[in-house]
Structure formats: C-alpha cells, structure tokens
Amino acid sequence: MEPINAWLVDELARLSRLSLPEEERRAMTAQLKRIVDYMDILGRLDTAGIEPLSHEAPVGNVLRPDVVEPSLDRGELLANAPAQDGEMFLTPRSVE
Amino acid sequence: MTWETVIGLETHVELATRSKIFCPCTTQFGGQPNTHCCPVCAGLPGALPVLNEKVLEFAVKAGLALNCQIARYSAFDRKNYFYPDLPKAYQISQLYLPIARDGRVELHTSGGDSAVRIHEIHMEEDAGKLVHDPWIDQTRADYNRCGVPLIEIVTEPDFRTADQVIAYLEKLKETLQYLGVSDCKMQEGSLRCDVNLSVRPLGSDELGTRTEMKNLNSFKAIARAIAYEAGRQIRLLGAGGQVAQETRRWDEDREVTCPMRSKEEARDYRYFPEPDLPPVRLGEDYVAALRAARPELAAEKRARYQADYGLSPYDCRMITSDPALARLFEALVELGAPAKQGANWIMGEVLAALSARGMEPGDMKLPPAALTRIIALVEEGRINRNTGVQVFEAVFDGDGDVDAYVREHGLEQVGDTGLVAAAVERALAAHPRSVADFQAGREKALGFLVGQVMRELKGRADPKLVNDLLRRALGVPGAGKAVEKPPQL
Amino acid sequence: MELTELTALELGAAIRRGEVSVPQAARAALEAVERQNGALNCFLTVTGERALARAEALQKGVKTANSPLYGVPMAWKDNICTKGVRTTCASRMLEDFTPPYDATAVERLEAAGALCLGKLNMDEFAMGSTSETSFFGPVRNPWDLERSPGGSSGGAAAAVSAGLGWYAVGSDTGGSIRQPAAHCGVTGIKPTYGTVSRYGLIAHASSLDQIGPLGRDAADCAAVLDLLQGRDRRDATSLDGDYGQLLSRLTGDVRGLRVGLPEQCFGDGLDDGVRRAVLAAAQVLKDRGAQLVELSFPVLEYAVPAYYIIASAEASSNLARYDGVKYGWRAREYGGLHELYTQSRTQGFGPEVKRRILLGTFVLSSGYYDAYYQKALQARAVIRNAFDEAFGRCDLLLTPVAPSTAPRLGESLGEPLKMYLGDIYTVPANLAGLPALSMPCGFDSQGLPIGAQLIGPRFGEGRLLNAAHAFQLDTDWHRRAPEGGKRT
Incomplete structure (x- = not known):
C-alpha cells in the first residue's frame, strides 16, 4: 500500500478542499506519517470473522411519521449566509 | 461488422x-x-x-x-x-x-x-x-x-x-x-x-x-x-x-x-x-403485509376491463393511462353508470376539460357521483347530451349539485309534445322560404328549421323529437315515430 | 455566605426556599465571570443581559419550580446550539454563526428552569485534549494559569472549578468531559451513547459524541443528567436509558459492588502520583464495602488507533459542510467555486482540525478503507466484547482518567501523536458507547488535581454516580477549590 507521502497528502487536501503551503505540507506529511505508522499496530489484532461495529444502535427501527411540520423562516435560514439575496444563497458560477 | x-x-x-x-x-x-x-x-x-x-x-x-x-x-x-x-x-x-x-x-x-x-x-x-x-x-x-x-x-x-x-x-x-x-x-x-x-x-x-x-x-x-x-x-x-x-x-x-x-x-x-x-x-410480517396490500396494477386492470366490460384495448389503455382516470372509471361503474358510457365520457369530456385547464388527472376534483348522475340524466333522456356537457362543465371543478344545476337553469328537456309541435308550427310559418327549399330537395334547410325550433325552446327540446315533428309537418313519409313515446318527466 | 461556595443542588434548594433569589444568584455568577474570565478565558460569549432578564422571569415562577436546579446559573460548551446566541465551536469558521434553533439538551434544561450565563471555550470543533486549539485563545487552568485545563471541554471544567456558574454541560467524544474534569478537579460524566439527544450538538464524530454534565460533585451531575436524558424524536440514535431518578438513588451504599481494576490501565506510561491516587480511591471504595477485582483488558492498546481512525473519518465528513456558502467563514478573495471552498476552509480551520480532516479523508479513501476504517470498526467490536467480558466479572471498572495531570500550555501542540496517546484510558468507553465518570481523587506533588475514572455497563449511570457519591461522602477532594474559587 502507498505509504503517506507528499503526493498523497496533496491528494487528500484536494479531496478535503484544503490547501497546504509547502512548509505546512511537509510538516503535515511527517505528522500524518507518524500517526498512520502508529495506527498500523491494529494489524496485530486478529479480527477474522469479527463484524465491524459502526452503530451501537437502538433496538428496533427508528422512524418518524410522514407528517409535515412548518419549515424555518427564510430570513432565519439565510441570516448566517455570507452571500445571499433575500431568496437564495449565492455562490460563484457552479453550473454550466 | x-x-x-x-x-x-x-x-x-x-x-x-x-x-x-x-x-x-x-x-x-x-x-x-x-x-x-x-x-x-x-x-x-x-x-x-x-x-x-x-x-x-x-x-x-x-x-x-x-x-x-x-x-x-x-x-x-x-x-x-x-x-x-x-x-x-x-x-x-x-x-x-x-x-x-x-x-x-x-x-x-x-x-x-x-x-x-x-x-x-x-x-x-x-x-x-x-x-x-x-x-x-x-x-x-x-x-x-x-x-x-x-x-x-x-x-x-x-x-x-x-x-x-x-x-x-x-x-x-x-x-x-x-x-x-x-x-x-x-x-x-x-x-x-x-x-x-x-x-x-x-x-x-x-x-x-x-x-x-x-x-x-x-x-x-x-x-x-x-x-x-x-x-x-x-x-x-x-x-x-x-x-x-x-x-x-x-x-x-x-x-x-x-x-x-x-x-x-x-x-x-x-x-x-x-x-x-x-x-x-x-x-x-412487515414485508408480507405490504405484499398482500399491493393494489391492482394497470396491466391487470386493462385485462379486467376488457373481460368484464367489453371495452376495446384502446379504451382500456386510455383509461388506465393515469391511475386517477382508472379510479374515476371504477367509481362510475360502481355507482351504476354503464361502463361504455363512463369510458366515453372519460376519454371525451374529462380529458378535454383537464387539458383545457392544464390539469393532471390526479388533481381532478370532479365527484364521480356528479358525473354518474349526468350520464344517468342523459341516458334517461331528461337532458340532451349537449346539455349534459354544459352541466359537466359547471360541476367539473368540484362544486355544484347536478340536479340543482339542471333545475335552476331550467335545462330539463321539454317533454310536452304539444309545446314542441306549436314551436314547429311557428317556425314553419315564419320561414316559408326554407320550407320551399326543403321541399325542393335541399336537406340543409331542415337543419336551419331545427335550429330555429331549438332556439325558441332554449335548447331544451330533444333534437330527435324536433326533427321528427318537422319532417312530419313537411309531409315526409315514415316520420314521427319518436312522438309515439314521448319522454316521461 | 458566598453563594459560589454552594453546590448546584444546594443553591437550587436555597432558591426554592426563598433564601436566595434567582437574580441574586445570576449576579453573583456574572460577577465571578467578570472577575476571572480575563485570566481563565473560559467564556467565549457571556449573555449577561439575557441572563439577568431570564433570572427575573424565573424568580416570578419560583413557587412552581419544577426541578431541583430551577434558577441555578450554568453555561454551555460552545458546540451546543443555542437559538439566537452565537455558537462558534471555538473556530474562526463559525465565529459569527448564530443558530436559528435550540439543541434538545438546551430545550430540556431551559424547561427545567436552567439559567444560561453564556457559552464556553473549548478545543476547536472539540478536537484536542488541552483547549489550546481554540481560535479564541487557550483556556487556562484555575489551579495553575500556566497550565492547560485539559480538553476539549476545558472552558466548562475551568468554569465549574473556578465557580463561574454552578455546573456546565459539555460533550465527550473521546474523553472531552472526563479529562478536563480530572485536570480541573471537578466531576463529569459521559452518559451511555444515545441517552442524551445529540440534536443541536455540532457534530465532531457522530457515533462517539455524547453530551453530559460537569459539576462540583456526583449529586449535581446526577441532577443534571436526570433532566437531560431520554429519547428524542429528532435524534434517531437516541434512546431512553432505563435509568432516570438518578439523584434519588444516590444512597452511598456500595457494599458488595465489584470494582474491576484492569491491570493494563496501571502499567507503563502512567505517572506514579496518579497511580497512587487512583489506587487509594479504590481503597476508599473497598473500605465502604466494595470488592476489588483485578482483571486484564489486553485490547486496551488498540483503542487509541481505532478511536482516531473512526473519529477522524466521521469528522472529515461532518466538517465538509463548512464551505463558505450557507454559513460560516468565507474567504475574502477567491476565483471560482473550487477556490471559494478551498480558501474558506483553509482560512476557517486551525491546524488540528485540518490534520483530522486529512487523516479521516485518508482512512476513508479508496484503497485504504478496508485496512484502516473497516479494521478500526472491527477493533471497536473487539473492544466492546472485551468490556462485555469484563462486566461479567465486575460491576464497574476503576481506572485513571489520564496518564498525568494538567500539562503546561504549549507543551502538547507540537506533538499530536503524544497528545492522542494521552486519551488511552478515556476512548474505550466512547468506542463501546458506555457510561464513564471522572471524579477528583487527589493532587499531585505540584498541587494539580488528579481524576479517577469509573466505567460502567450500558445504562450503568446510576451505579457510577452512586459509587462516586459514596467516594465523595468519605473524601473532600471534590470540595477543594483553586485560589479565587473559594471553596473549602
């Protein structure tokens, strides 16, 4: 498997929409490498036949009835937006 | 290749x-x-x-x-x-x-x-x-x-x-x-x-x-x-x-x-x-209950309509083209309308009314009982089909009582043959030129005379009766059978 | 009488008896905040006027007070949404975010007459163990201003310790209530996963996050948890703990209680002072009739890697919504959409948050998912099973909260891995969704508080709180207050 390297960290940053200037990228690469190397001790744990545990879920299905309740006031919804026109959120060109 | x-x-x-x-x-x-x-x-x-x-x-x-x-x-x-x-x-x-x-x-x-x-x-x-x-x-x-x-x-x-x-x-x-x-x-x-x-x-x-x-x-x-x-x-x-x-x-x-x-x-x-x-x-049990509750699907409905009501494959397709239409059809039949009449009204007036309003069948408010009543009145001859369409338009958007509408607007057909005969007499007297035309072999003149009679009776006469009475008055042989059985009020 | 010397329950009783008015309590708390927050930096937002207006309103209803904490001033960790009061997660990203809704926990406590003083500092997005990753500067430990109060609920622990409010509500993803409680000498409990609604808690790691109280003693925590717990129709992972009425069940009777001491929790890497204090706590419980059981918990070493993989994975997804479009920081200059996202996120998040996002993105990305994320979920199952086995042999576990006492400010920031390893005793309970409590059990040679942790089986909150209560009946560590806190 690909070890943590600068190229991979760039790729992760791109997927995460983060940009790392050269120096930060070098430090981050070193730190992530140490962390991931440490995590490799998990490889020593025998997990053959163990079901992954993603939820400590309540017993029984948790569903809500199909009932409409009032929505949020639009003014309140838009109040925190950095750019909006009173009706919609604004972004730079996002559609073709 | x-x-x-x-x-x-x-x-x-x-x-x-x-x-x-x-x-x-x-x-x-x-x-x-x-x-x-x-x-x-x-x-x-x-x-x-x-x-x-x-x-x-x-x-x-x-x-x-x-x-x-x-x-x-x-x-x-x-x-x-x-x-x-x-x-x-x-x-x-x-x-x-x-x-x-x-x-x-x-x-x-x-x-x-x-x-x-x-x-x-x-x-x-x-x-x-x-x-x-x-x-x-x-x-x-x-x-x-x-x-x-x-x-x-x-x-x-x-x-x-x-x-x-x-x-x-x-x-x-x-x-x-x-x-x-x-x-x-x-x-x-x-x-x-x-x-x-x-x-x-x-x-x-x-x-x-x-x-x-x-x-x-x-x-x-x-x-x-x-x-x-x-x-x-x-x-x-x-x-x-x-x-x-x-x-x-x-x-x-x-x-x-x-x-x-x-x-x-x-x-x-x-x-x-x-x-x-x-x-x-x-x-x-959840899955079994939903399986058991599955409604009849379109193809099954088409087969049943053909078998039970003798509708044509084309009619079946039209009626099942939308579940709301099929629902209406089944309601009409359930309420006693003849299946073929129901189908015709749906494919004709109902679709036309929807398209005129730019509506989807699912948004239709017409109560099936109202359309059933209209079909019955036409069938019984108490209103003519054109009047039926007029009533249909009036109740299509969901409000209005068919019988009340017919009564209030005086749409019930004039069943008194004497009244119709008198109107025929007056029309003949007023339009000698058309009478002459008809007798000279111009069938079209009859249509004009029918129109005059219908206008005088405000459209409430049975067009067939008017036709028959006119023909008889104009001396056409074999005319006048409709008179023998005037519509009952 | 100095009001700030009372516990929350004592103050609540005094309010109901009419000996203290709610506005009086509110003013005392706000004065303490005014006096000390400059040094401690625990409050990010003080809602003074709101609090005084609310105090007046609450005083009018004091005769029909419906809870033992009616009118008692408190504060919320700043990752719990409060309608109309900015909620920052101690991040530049949410510096100006004002939620249009209240968290369920807020609704419940407000309905019981809670009086909110403001919002508490923390590690940015609850990521960190020292409260130093806050965009608004570090919180300082009231016992030693050069030291960290722990984290991520560092503001909450420091505030309660210093008497700035009678209790606080924080969140715990991998120890974020228990570890700062230990470093600041207060009591805190992370409930069974799901028993307190997460609706309105700004997510760090959804399958691990849990809201819980920090208070002056176990009884205060029990009273708060009685109000907080219960299924919420807006949180599908919430459930009714089959506990409740925790406060009324604090008998202090621990006779026959089997207290397990996992050998791996007392091994290498643990400060001697901490070890001594925690073992002494075991002795106190034994003296009250509990039975000590030595046992082995061999999978402990897998907890930290499993925890950081799962927590980072979930965090990378939970924090993706901060993109400069709907709310939050937006870069001043950007070209297209991609740059808007990248610049806003790069400027809005601090280094620790970025590190976790990158780590989480790594363990979920194609090619690495099975080796890391999937493996961590399996390790989680193994750890849960190990707890099941342990609780076959004992009723609760006693461990240290942290390997050492509060670190000096600045000491941990350069070495993330070392900081992560400090969470070794607290993360297993989060992975298994179990309740765990931290209680003061002594001081080290430098006068810094030491905490002991009790871990229980699912819905074992009553057992934990009763054991802590028993311990606090025979000890006075929890009554000690730092200079300025004035509790003795």
Whole structure:
C-alpha cells in the first residue's frame, strides 16, 4: 500500500478542499506519517470473522411519521449566509 | 461488422410522501425558494436526520412490484462530495446494504418479449436546485428540493434497443403510479433517468467501455440520445478509435451528446456507514403485509376491463393511462353508470376539460357521483347530451349539485309534445322560404328549421323529437315515430 | 455566605426556599465571570443581559419550580446550539454563526428552569485534549494559569472549578468531559451513547459524541443528567436509558459492588502520583464495602488507533459542510467555486482540525478503507466484547482518567501523536458507547488535581454516580477549590 507521502497528502487536501503551503505540507506529511505508522499496530489484532461495529444502535427501527411540520423562516435560514439575496444563497458560477 | 448496443439504466424516482425523507418539511413542488427548509435539510450544524416511515414503505412496495428480494437488514451510507446543491457536502444514500436487490421486469415490444434484471433499489435524498444568474454572474442555490425522498432503481445492462428501454420506463412509471409511490412527472423531475450505454461486436460477451448520459427529460429524448450515442460509439470504434468512459450530457436542441465537465477531477466519494441513522430491520410480517396490500396494477386492470366490460384495448389503455382516470372509471361503474358510457365520457369530456385547464388527472376534483348522475340524466333522456356537457362543465371543478344545476337553469328537456309541435308550427310559418327549399330537395334547410325550433325552446327540446315533428309537418313519409313515446318527466 | 461556595443542588434548594433569589444568584455568577474570565478565558460569549432578564422571569415562577436546579446559573460548551446566541465551536469558521434553533439538551434544561450565563471555550470543533486549539485563545487552568485545563471541554471544567456558574454541560467524544474534569478537579460524566439527544450538538464524530454534565460533585451531575436524558424524536440514535431518578438513588451504599481494576490501565506510561491516587480511591471504595477485582483488558492498546481512525473519518465528513456558502467563514478573495471552498476552509480551520480532516479523508479513501476504517470498526467490536467480558466479572471498572495531570500550555501542540496517546484510558468507553465518570481523587506533588475514572455497563449511570457519591461522602477532594474559587 502507498505509504503517506507528499503526493498523497496533496491528494487528500484536494479531496478535503484544503490547501497546504509547502512548509505546512511537509510538516503535515511527517505528522500524518507518524500517526498512520502508529495506527498500523491494529494489524496485530486478529479480527477474522469479527463484524465491524459502526452503530451501537437502538433496538428496533427508528422512524418518524410522514407528517409535515412548518419549515424555518427564510430570513432565519439565510441570516448566517455570507452571500445571499433575500431568496437564495449565492455562490460563484457552479453550473454550466 | 455488426454491432450490438448494451444499455443499463439508473432511474431516480421522487417518492410521493408528504414530508421529506429525513425531516418534516413539505415535499411540495414549487414554492418560494428556500421556504421548505429546516435545520436538517439545509444542513445546519447540529441537525440530525430521522427516516420517514413512508419512504421505507414506498421503497419496499416498489421493490416487491419489481420482483426484488427485500433486504431484511438495510442501512444508509454517506456519499461525500462538495457541490453547492448539497448543503451537508454528503448525500445520505445506500451503497453497502440497499433496501432491495435482484428484481426482474418482463417487457413486451414489437421486437418480441424480453426481461430486464433489476440490480438494486436504494433510498436516498434529493439535492437542491442551482440557477445561474448571468446578470450578477452568480449561481443561486435553492434548497427546497433538498431531502425530497428518492429511490434509485438500477438495472443490469440488459437492454439491447431503445424500444426496450422505453417499454421498461413506461412499465416502471405505470407501476409506480398505480402503487401510489410516485407521480412520475418527468417535466417536474420526479422521474429522471441516466442511461449507461456501450457497444460491442454482436456475439461478444465482453462489455465495451460505457458512457453515462444525463439530462434526459422525456422518453423521446431518451430514444434519440440512445440512437445518437450508439451511432457515435460505433463510428468511433469502426474508425479504430476508443470510447472514453465519461459522463455525457444530452443537448436537446442540437440532438447530440457532449462530455460534461466532471464535478471532481477524480471521484472518490468515500462512502461509509451513516452514523446518524440506525440500520433498518424488516420482519417477514412487515414485508408480507405490504405484499398482500399491493393494489391492482394497470396491466391487470386493462385485462379486467376488457373481460368484464367489453371495452376495446384502446379504451382500456386510455383509461388506465393515469391511475386517477382508472379510479374515476371504477367509481362510475360502481355507482351504476354503464361502463361504455363512463369510458366515453372519460376519454371525451374529462380529458378535454383537464387539458383545457392544464390539469393532471390526479388533481381532478370532479365527484364521480356528479358525473354518474349526468350520464344517468342523459341516458334517461331528461337532458340532451349537449346539455349534459354544459352541466359537466359547471360541476367539473368540484362544486355544484347536478340536479340543482339542471333545475335552476331550467335545462330539463321539454317533454310536452304539444309545446314542441306549436314551436314547429311557428317556425314553419315564419320561414316559408326554407320550407320551399326543403321541399325542393335541399336537406340543409331542415337543419336551419331545427335550429330555429331549438332556439325558441332554449335548447331544451330533444333534437330527435324536433326533427321528427318537422319532417312530419313537411309531409315526409315514415316520420314521427319518436312522438309515439314521448319522454316521461 | 458566598453563594459560589454552594453546590448546584444546594443553591437550587436555597432558591426554592426563598433564601436566595434567582437574580441574586445570576449576579453573583456574572460577577465571578467578570472577575476571572480575563485570566481563565473560559467564556467565549457571556449573555449577561439575557441572563439577568431570564433570572427575573424565573424568580416570578419560583413557587412552581419544577426541578431541583430551577434558577441555578450554568453555561454551555460552545458546540451546543443555542437559538439566537452565537455558537462558534471555538473556530474562526463559525465565529459569527448564530443558530436559528435550540439543541434538545438546551430545550430540556431551559424547561427545567436552567439559567444560561453564556457559552464556553473549548478545543476547536472539540478536537484536542488541552483547549489550546481554540481560535479564541487557550483556556487556562484555575489551579495553575500556566497550565492547560485539559480538553476539549476545558472552558466548562475551568468554569465549574473556578465557580463561574454552578455546573456546565459539555460533550465527550473521546474523553472531552472526563479529562478536563480530572485536570480541573471537578466531576463529569459521559452518559451511555444515545441517552442524551445529540440534536443541536455540532457534530465532531457522530457515533462517539455524547453530551453530559460537569459539576462540583456526583449529586449535581446526577441532577443534571436526570433532566437531560431520554429519547428524542429528532435524534434517531437516541434512546431512553432505563435509568432516570438518578439523584434519588444516590444512597452511598456500595457494599458488595465489584470494582474491576484492569491491570493494563496501571502499567507503563502512567505517572506514579496518579497511580497512587487512583489506587487509594479504590481503597476508599473497598473500605465502604466494595470488592476489588483485578482483571486484564489486553485490547486496551488498540483503542487509541481505532478511536482516531473512526473519529477522524466521521469528522472529515461532518466538517465538509463548512464551505463558505450557507454559513460560516468565507474567504475574502477567491476565483471560482473550487477556490471559494478551498480558501474558506483553509482560512476557517486551525491546524488540528485540518490534520483530522486529512487523516479521516485518508482512512476513508479508496484503497485504504478496508485496512484502516473497516479494521478500526472491527477493533471497536473487539473492544466492546472485551468490556462485555469484563462486566461479567465486575460491576464497574476503576481506572485513571489520564496518564498525568494538567500539562503546561504549549507543551502538547507540537506533538499530536503524544497528545492522542494521552486519551488511552478515556476512548474505550466512547468506542463501546458506555457510561464513564471522572471524579477528583487527589493532587499531585505540584498541587494539580488528579481524576479517577469509573466505567460502567450500558445504562450503568446510576451505579457510577452512586459509587462516586459514596467516594465523595468519605473524601473532600471534590470540595477543594483553586485560589479565587473559594471553596473549602
């Protein structure tokens, strides 16, 4: 498997929409490498036949009835937006 | 070389629930932008999803109708990607444990019978809408559609022709409509279809490189896009080129497909189990109850209408073209209207009235009892058919009592032969020229005279009676039989 | 009488008896905040006027007070949404974010007459163990201003310790209530996963996050948890703990209680002072009739890697929504959409948050998912099973909260891995969804508080709180207050 390297960290940053200037990228690469190397001790744990545990879920299905309740006031919804026109959120060109 | 086209479909269907998949906001189409949103569907920090029980029910119903295996243990996953129409930057969907798998749909086309395997059906949330405003060169985001429930139905690459694809989609649409699971309005985007297409030399069992086509807004567009894209790939391969695996957009105006700029240069959605939603476990009894509650589907209705009421295959197709029409038809018959009359009114006046108003059958407010009453009055001869149409128009929008309307507007036919005969006498006296014309062999003159009589009686006479009386008064032999049995009041 | 010397329950009783008015209590708390927050930096937002107005309103209803904490001033960790009061997660990203809704926990406590003083500092997005990753500067430990109060609920622990409010509500993803409680000498409990609604808690790691109280003693925590717990229709992972009435069940009777001491929790890497204090705590319980059981918990070493993989994975997804479009920081200058996202996120998040996002993205990306994420979920199952086995042999576990006492400010920032390893005793309970409590059990040679942790089986909150209560009947560590806190 690909070890943590600068190229991979760039790729992760791109997927995460983060940009790392050269120096930060070098430090981050070193730190992530140490962390991931440490995590490799998990490889020593025998997990053959163990079901992954993603939820400590309540017993029984948790569903809500199909009932409409009032929505949020639009003014309140838009109040925190950095750019909006009173009706919609604004972004730079996002559609073709 | 002879080429074979191989097609698989991914169809997104918006479910007809009242509220959204994970929050209680309305799913109503339209509405002022960003007024059908709450912390959950707008992705505010701290908000959490809770699954709508109706979404689960509808997905299972769809799965059963498409002969799928229903998962007894199903769960949601997050599909992560950045885009302004996706406020949480992940879509809650199902990758690892979809609700239904391994279905099958039988198709009948002019090319013969075939079957399409359903790979899976999964539940997911819809995204918002983006509109680019060229004036300010900004894209505006409306989140009303965020969280509207969808099922995605994925087929195996089992289609070979556009006809099969259309037959499948028609059957799918009809089935989901009759289940009450979706209204499948393509123009409102409640049924959307992506087409995966590749070509290969006939006889080969390896799949070629496929492209995915989006932005297909009608069955017509789908058929044309398939024809275009298959031709494009065949030409490319025939000239020794290669097909690039890519997403292509159907350009409706130019009737070509063209590559879409991809959302991300390389896609890695980093799916993982949605920690905010516990898995769904379904018992045998839940699935069995939904299986037992399955309503009669369109094809079954058509067969029954033909067998029980002697309707023509064409009439059956028309009446079952929308579940609301079929419901109306069945209600009319139930209330005592003759089936053929009911069918005729639906295919004639009802469809005309809907189209004049730009309405969908599902939005119709006409009470079946009112139309049944109109049909009965016409049948009994108490109003004539034209008057019936007038009454129909008056009560179509849902209010008004048929009998009261007829009474108040004095529409009941004049049943007194004497009264009609007197009007005939007066018409003959007033228009000697027409009488002469008729007697000179010009049949048209009779029509004019009938019109005069009807006008005098304000349209309330039985046209047949007027005709007969006129003919008799003009000395036509054999006329006047209708007089022997005047309509009873 | 100095009001700030009372426990929350004592103050609540005094309010109901009419000996203290709610406005009087509110003013006392606000004065303490005024006096000390400059040094401690625990409050990011003080809602003074709101609090005084609310105090007047609450005083009018004092005769029909419906809870033992009616009118008692408190504060919320700043990752819990409060309608109309900015909620920052101690991040530049949410510096100006004002939620249009209240968290369920807020609704419940407000309905019981809670009086909110403001919002508490923390590690940015609850990522960190020292409260130093806050965009608004570090919180300082009231016992030693050069030291960290622990984290991520460092503001909450420091505030309660210093008497700035009678209790606080924080969140715990991998120890974020228990570890700062230990470093600041207060009591804190992370309830069974799901028993307190997460609706309105700004997510760090959804399958691990849990809201819980920090208070002056176990009884105060029991009273708060009685109000907080219970299924919420807006949180599908919430459930009714089959506990409740925790406060009324604090008998102090621990006779026959089997207290397990996992050998791996007392091994290498643990400060001697801490070890001595925690073992002494075991002795106190034994003296009250509990039975000590030595046992082995061999999978402990897998907890930290499993925890950081799962927590980072979930965090990378939970924090993707901060993109400069709907709320939060937006870069001043950007070209297209991609740059808007990248610049806003790069400027809005601090280094620790970025590190976790990158780590989480790594463990979920194709090619690494099975080896890391999937493996971590399996390790989680193994750890849960190990707890099941342990609770076959004992009723609760006693361990240290942290390997050492509060670190000096600045000491941990350069070495993330070392900081992560400090969470070794607290993360197993989060992975298994179990309740766990931290209680003061002594001081080290430098006068810094030491905490002992009690871990219980699912819904074992009553057992934990009763054991802590028993311990606090015989000890006075929890009554000690730092200079300025004035509790003796």
